[in-house]
Amino acid sequence: MDSAESLKRILLRERAARKAAEEIIEQKSLELYEKNLELLQLNESLEAKIVERTAEIEASRQELIRAKERAEQADRAKSDFLSSMSHEIRTPLNSIIGLTEVIVSDSRDPVAIEYGQAIQSSAETLLGIINEILDFSKIEAGRISFEQADFSLAEVAENLRQTFRIAAERRGLQFRVELAPGMPEALHGDRLKLSQILINLVGNGLKFTREGGVEVSVWAESRSGADCVLRFGVKDTGIGIPAEKLGLIFERFQQANSSTQREFGGTGLGLAITKRLVELQGGRIWAESEPGKGSVFWVRLPFSFAKGQEALPAEADAGLADADLSGLSVLLVEDIAANRFVMEQILRRRQVRSDYAANGLLALEKLAEHRYDLVLMDLHMPVMDGIEATRRIREAKTQVLQPDIPIIALTADAFAEVREELLAVGMNDFLFKPVRMEELYRKLALYGGRKAGGEGMKG
Amino acid sequence: MKGMVFTEFLEMVEEKFGFEVADQIVSEAALASGGSYTAVGTYDHQEMVALVVNLSKASGMPVPDLLHAFGVHLFGRFSQLYGRFFSQAGNAFDFLAGIDNYIHVEVRKLYPDAELPSFLVRRDGNRMELEYSSSRRLGDFARGLLDGCVAHFQERMDIQAENLSEDGSRVLFTLTRLPA
Numbered sequence: 001m002d003s004a005e006s007l008k009r010i011l012l013r014e015r016a017a018r019k020a021a022e023e024i025i026e027q028k029s030l031e032l033y034e035k036n037l038e039l040l041q042l043n044e045s046l047e048a049k050i051v052e053r054t055a056e057i058e059a060s061r062q063e064l065i066r067a068k069e070r071a072e073q074a075d076r077a078k079s080d081f082l083s084s085m086s087h088e089i090r091t092p093l094n095s096i097i098g099l100t101e102v103i104v105s106d107s108r109d110p111v112a113i114e115y116g117q118a119i120q121s122s123a124e125t126l127l128g129i130i131n132e133i134l135d136f137s138k139i140e141a142g143r144i145s146f147e148q149a150d151f152s153l154a155e156v157a158e159n160l161r162q163t164f165r166i167a168a169e170r171r172g173l174q175f176r177v178e179l180a181p182g183m184p185e186a187l188h189g190d191r192l193k194l195s196q197i198l199i200n201l202v203g204n205g206l207k208f209t210r211e212g213g214v215e216v217s218v219w220a221e222s223r224s225g226a227d228c229v230l231r232f233g234v235k236d237t238g239i240g241i242p243a244e245k246l247g248l249i250f251e252r253f254q255q256a257n258s259s260t261q262r263e264f265g266g267t268g269l270g271l272a273i274t275k276r277l278v279e280l281q282g283g284r285i286w287a288e289s290e291p292g293k294g295s296v297f298w299v300r301l302p303f304s305f306a307k308g309q310e311a312l313p314a315e316a317d318a319g320l321a322d323a324d325l326s327g328l329s330v331l332l333v334e335d336i337a338a339n340r341f342v343m344e345q346i347l348r349r350r351q352v353r354s355d356y357a358a359n360g361l362l363a364l365e366k367l368a369e370h371r372y373d374l375v376l377m378d379l380h381m382p383v384m385d386g387i388e389a390t391r392r393i394r395e396a397k398t399q400v401l402q403p404d405i406p407i408i409a410l411t412a413d414a415f416a417e418v419r420e421e422l423l424a425v426g427m428n429d430f431l432f433k434p435v436r437m438e439e440l441y442r443k444l445a446l447y448g449g450r451k452a453g454g455e456g457m458k459g
Numbered sequence: 460m461k462g463m464v465f466t467e468f469l470e471m472v473e474e475k476f477g478f479e480v481a482d483q484i485v486s487e488a489a490l491a492s493g494g495s496y497t498a499v500g501t502y503d504h505q506e507m508v509a510l511v512v513n514l515s516k517a518s519g520m521p522v523p524d525l526l527h528a529f530g531v532h533l534f535g536r537f538s539q540l541y542g543r544f545f546s547q548a549g550n551a552f553d554f555l556a557g558i559d560n561y562i563h564v565e566v567r568k569l570y571p572d573a574e575l576p577s578f579l580v581r582r583d584g585n586r587m588e589l590e591y592s593s594s595r596r597l598g599d600f601a602r603g604l605l606d607g608c609v610a611h612f613q614e615r616m617d618i619q620a621e622n623l624s625e626d627g628s629r630v631l632f633t634l635t636r637l638p639a
Contacts, residue, residue, distance in 0.1 A: 022463075022498040025569075029499075033568030 079137035086134040090412060091336055093130070094434035097123045098342030101437055102349065127434065132269040135196075139276045146281060150306035151191035153183060153218070160198050160216065168206060174213025175206070183220060184228060186306035193277050194301070198232065200274040201297045205236035212237025212294070221300065232299040240291035249287065250275040323445035326351035330444070331372040333363040333389065334410065335381040339433075343376065346437050352444065360389025367393065367401045374448040375407045377427065386410075387425050394426035406447035410435065460507055460595070461566055461573075462500035464533065468510065469496065471532050476518060484513035501570050504595045523599040530603015531610065538611050541565075551612040552587050552636075555605075556580050576601075585636040590629065598622070598630040605632060615639055 100123065104116040138144050157177045168175035198216065205214040214236045221231040241249060250271050278285040282302050289295035330347060334340045335358050347354045355370065357363035361384040363375070375393075377386040386409060396403045409422045409430040422430060428447055431439055472481040485494035488509040492502050511529075515522045538545050544561050548554035559578050566573045576593035591601045602620055609616040615637040623629035 018497060025499045026565075029568045030564070033564065 076141055079141045082133050082137040083141070086130045086137070087412065089130055090127070090433065092338065093123060093127055095338040095342050097127065097434045098346060098437075102342075102345045105437070106349065132273060136269045136273050136276075139273060139280070144280065146190045146193060148188060149191065150186055150188050152185060153187050154179065154185060156191060156195055156198070157216075157218070159195060160202065163199060164202055164206060164214075168213065171206070173206060173209055173211070174215075175202075176213070177216040178218070180217070180219035183218065184305050187228075187230075187303045188306045189301075189303040190281065193281065197274050197277050197299060197301075198234070200270045201232075201234040201299070204270055205234055205238060205295070205297070207238075209236045209238035209294070226304045227302060228305065229300060229302050232301070233296055234299075235294065235296045237294040240293055240295055241287065241289040242291055243289075246287055246289060250285070323441070325441060325444050325448070328352045328374065328444060328448045329370075329372045330354045330448070331363060331366055331370075331375045332356040333358075333360065333375060333381070333386065334378040335359055336378075339378070343435065343440075346435070346440060349437075350441060350444075360384030360386060360392075363389050364392060364401060367405070371402070372405060374444065375405055376410055376431075377407050378410045379422070387422060390422070390427050391425045408443055408447065460502055460504040461498075462496050462502060463498040465496035465502055465507065465510075466498050467533050467536050468507065468529055469494075471529060472514060476514070480514070480517050484510055484517055487513050499569060501573060504597075526597060526599040527603035527606070530600045530605075531607040532603075534604045534607025534611060537607075545611070551608050551614050551616065551634075552582060554608060554612070555587065555589060555634075556582060587634040589632040589634065590623070591632065592629045594628055596627040598627050601630065602632070605634070609634075 097120065100116050100120045104113055104120060107113050107116065157179055161175070161177050164175050202214055202216060214234065217233045217235070219231055221229045223229075275285050278299055278301060284300045285298065287295055287297045330352055332340060332343055332347075332354050334343065334356065340356055344354055344356075355366060355372070357366045359381040360377075363377070364384075366372075367375075377390060379386040390407050390409075393401050393405065393407065394403055406428045407426070409427045410433055411422070411430050412433045429443055431443060469481055469485070472484065488494075488506070490506050490509065492500075492506060496502065511522055511525050514520075515525055518525070541561070544557075545554065548557065555578070559580070562575060562578075566575060574594070576591060576595065576597075579588075579590040579592070581588040581590075589605070591598060598620065602618070605618055609618070617635040617637055619633045619635075621631045621633070623631050
């Protein structure tokens with residue numbers, strides 16, 4: 001065989017093999033290339049989709065934010081409305097409560113006294129409801145602040161006993177407040193808010209209890225350094241709460257059932273307020289209950305120990321309320337005639353002489369013209385409010401305006417920031433509206449007593 | 460430059476001029492590849508220039524004529540190897556309009572970064588302008604491919620070439636379809 005011919009055939013076979021291999025590579029690489037292109041396109045369309053979806057999500061997020069803002073605004077508007085309505089209602093209610101108190105105290109006609117007491121009781125109930133609505137709308141609107149001051153836990157307990165003793169006795173119910181032995185005496189925190197929480201829970205417990213009673217127990221759950229966590233238990237032997245309603249009772253306007261509302265009354269706001277007050281202080285509230293047997297409301301609240309731990313002086317001095325106030329001369333600064341009338345009646349009962357000014361500016365004129373022992377100063381007035389008037393009296397360079405005269409604010413607002421402001425401008429003390437006779441007499445004795453009837457009082 | 464151009468060139472030389480000539484032009488050129496080409500490789504276009512110049516010496520034919528002849532031949536081979544491109548195009552203009560895409564896919568599938576010639580196509584009824592741009596300056600080769608294309612579709616076409624740059628890197632071909 002011709003070797004050149006053989007080589008040529010071998011060459012052609014090899015060449016054919018090479019071309020076949022090349023063909024396979026061409027084919028496969030084309031397929032890979034096309035798949036790769038598809039992947040790239042898919043990737044691009046996925047990226048485009050992600051951009052699109054992200055934009056959609058962002059748009060709906062913005063929509064949610066706007067909806068939330070609208071809802072919050074509506075809620076604020078509602079709270080503001082409730083708040084201003086409550087304020088409006090309180091002014092005439094002040095007159096009703098104050099004048100009824102005068103009638104009941106002064107009247108000798110048993111029927112008039114009985115009717116008067118009925119009016120008083122209804123008015124107090126109405127005031128309680130309005131205060132709850134006002135409190136709640138303030139909490140909702142975030143207009144609440146917590147005071148940080150030293151206070152005595154024993155005193156809070158004693159006040160609680162005094163608050164409910166008569167009401168419990170009248171209904172044949174037992175009421176006890178027990179502090180665990182070895183409790184810290186002086187604490188640091190918001191005494192008024194703690195009282196409000198306990199008063200709400202006790203009031204609630206008594207309301208739903210027909211026999212047996214309510215028992216409050218307090219102990220320290222934990223202590224570390226200057227801090228402690230206190231546990232409060234308010235246990236009643238009342239109607240109880242079905243298990244499925246336990247979670248609901250802390251919602252506003254919720255009661256265990258609608259017949260509860262008919263039988264026991266109430267706004268359904270008390271527990272909602274209590275819960276907010278507890279939680280805003282970093283605490284927790286929950287309830288356990290057995291229908292027919294009773295309920296326990298538990299509160300866990302953090303406090304710190306008062307510095308030094310010295311015993312605090314008792315704030316209330318029982319003797320003051322009965323002090324002789326005759327001959328005291330008081331300037332009453334109040335713009336609303338009805339309120340003024342009530343105050344004048346209350347003052348007159350104890351032979352306190354009163355003069356009045358309808359706003360802060362008129363009060364300054366009066367002070368320049370006459371000598372008074374004490375000023376009762378409303379806060380909200382046209383022309384010049386009570387805060388501004390007080391500031392001017394205290395800052396006066398001459399003695400004409402009696403810069404040292406005791407000034408007691410009349411305020412409907414129990415919140416810490418208002419109190420801080422009025423003490424900061426130099427007011428000596430404050431009375432909550434509606435003003436209670438006993439309270440007013442006690443303050444008059446405290447700040448004006450030295451001048452009255454010769455009986456010396458601390459000032 | 461795509462390896463297929465080399466393998467097809469050497470095969471053409473073997474067929475038209477014989478194995479000895481093919482061996483000779485490869486041996487006389489100092490080629491980095493050593494003259495072993497595969498269609499799926501890619502090689503310096505200077506090797507093609509060297510091969511064509513050597514073939515011109517061995518055969519006595521001018522380089523432009525050789526490039527043109529190779530272009531015509533290569534197009535014929537394309538139509539055999541890549542039948543699928545041709546089934547989609549019914550005439551020369553359709554085919555030429557898509558030529559950039561075919562080249563790109565076929566080259567880029569293996570060599571994504573390869574430098575490619577570009578064909579700018581403007582079409583207007585029976586006239587087509589095709590602007591060839593390549594740093595390889597193989598205008599004659601491109602002309603050969605065009606002639607091969609017209610022959611493949613069995614059309615009558617007047618083709619004019621105009622150098623747009625002195626170095627031959629840009630050539631404008633004007634194709635005018637003639638009545639059959």
